[in-house]
Amino acid sequence: MEKTKFEYGLIKVKGHSGVKGNEEADRVAKNDTGKSTCITINDSQQKDLKYDLYWDGKRVDRHIRKFIDNLCGSALEASWSFNRTHRTIFQDTTHMIEEKVTWAIFKKNTGFNCTTTTVNNNFIKHLKLTNNLLPTLEIMKERRYDLYGDVKCRLCLVENEDDDHIIYCQQLRDKWLIMANNTINKCEQMFKDFLSKKEYIQLNQEDIQQLHLWNRNFFVHTTGFNQELPIPFVHLMLRNLFPKGRYRELRSIVKSEKATLTIASLFLEMFITEFYKVIWQSRCDIVADWERTKGIKKQDLRKKISAQQRIVYERIPTQQVEDGTYNLKGRKIFKCGEQWSVALEKTRQYINQFIKNGNRRVVKAFTKAI
Numbered sequence: 601m602e603k604t605k606f607e608y609g610l611i612k613v614k615g616h617s618g619v620k621g622n623e624e625a626d627r628v629a630k631n632d633t634g635k636s637t638c639i640t641i642n643d644s645q646q647k648d649l650k651y652d653l654y655w656d657g658k659r660v661d662r663h664i665r666k667f668i669d670n671l672c673g674s675a676l677e678a679s680w681s682f683n684r685t686h687r688t689i690f691q692d693t694t695h696m697i698e699e700k701v702t703w704a705i706f707k708k709n710t711g712f713n714c715t716t717t718t719v720n721n722n723f724i725k726h727l728k729l730t731n732n733l734l735p736t737l738e739i740m741k742e743r744r745y746d747l748y749g750d751v752k753c754r755l756c757l758v759e760n761e762d763d764d765h766i767i768y769c770q771q772l773r774d775k776w777l778i779m780a781n782n783t784i785n786k787c788e789q790m791f792k793d794f795l796s797k798k799e800y801i802q803l804n805q806e807d808i809q810q811l812h813l814w815n816r817n818f819f820v821h822t823t824g825f826n827q828e829l830p831i832p833f834v835h836l837m838l839r840n841l842f843p844k845g846r847y848r849e850l851r852s853i854v855k856s857e858k859a860t861l862t863i864a865s866l867f868l869e870m871f872i873t874e875f876y877k878v879i880w881q882s883r884c885d886i887v888a889d890w891e892r893t894k895g896i897k898k899q900d901l902r903k904k905i906s907a908q909q910r911i912v913y914e915r916i917p918t919q920q921v922e923d924g925t926y927n928l929k930g931r932k933i934f935k936c937g938e939q940w941s942v943a944l945e946k947t948r949q950y951i952n953q954f955i956k957n958g959n960r961r962v963v964k965a966f967t968k969a970i
């Protein structure tokens with residue numbers, strides 16, 4: 601402002617003072633969608649100013665701030681779907697997961713400016729899982745093929761150890777059952793503490809029993825459950841994704857949305873903590889032993905090797921079929937452009953739906969007025 605020699609002043613406007621612009625701003629802030637235009641300023645000095653917000657050729661008859669919020673939210677969802685590792689699961693799992701819980705966990709672990717090391721470490725743990733970046737042997741091979749060569753999973757010694765193999769490895773099956781049990785037991789204790797603090801949630805005796813039952817039966821096999829998995833939902837929960845069905849059940853027990861979200865994210869967090877403790881830690885101990893016998897040291901891994909020494913290793917095997925590329929589990933791998941159009945179409949539908957609902961409300965109010 602100083603640069604442009606702009607003259608300015610601040611004037612405090614009293615509430616309800618009858619200043620037209622101020623009254624109008626008040627009206628809009630109170631989410632008055634009954635009027636046909638969003639902001640109308642009738643000022644005697646200027647000509648009547650009328651603002652209409654248009655989106656994709658349609659007038660937005662809603663509270664503008666809410667609309668922008670929603671628009672930003674959808675854009676975030678769309679960009680979320682661009683995440684390389686989610687490209688393959690984007691199409692077949694979005695209807696199975698409750699994204700709110702994932703966001704709740706990430707929000708909990710990100711500070712505005714600085715965070716403590718513990719919070720930061722938690723954040724990294726979740727982030728790595730979400731992006732399939734756990735340093736499995738397959739990832740280590742990609743980085744340093746010269747050191748890791750064709751090493752197989754150190755537990756079964758047969759298959760390549762990628763993040764899927766951690767779920768499917770036969771040698772880890774018992775450990776998965778143990779960690780599922782641990783999760784349930786620890787959550788039971790946590791729910792007891794949670795329920796004892798009456799300010800958070802109030803449930804009658806029957807609901808409390810239902811909640812404990814929900815927890816006890818969380819990993820009980822459901823119909824259509826993929827028998828190859830060691831426990832149900834592990835492929836989702838290991839990516840910080842919470843199964844939608846279980847979320848709905850929980851919601852019908854505790855009623856309040858806020859409490860549902862809190863309990864679900866506590867459960868998911870406990871699951872991840874137990875995963876690191878029971879599965880990942882024990883796997884790492886074994887791999888560390890193997891690395892010692894091979895003479896691979898931590899400082900070797902930090903060193904960068906020259907380009908001509910580097911051996912390229914392609915981790916994800918794919919199959920080329922007529923209409924596109926598929927991974928070995930038969931999931932289509934989108935090209936970036938295709939991903940764009942799917943995501944954009946999703947956003948567009950969502951926003952249009954949102955506008956339509958808004959208009960419906962206005963029409964209702966209008967017909968009532970007549």
Ligand SMILES: [Zn+2]
Binds near residue numbers: 755770
């Ligand atoms: Zn294995």
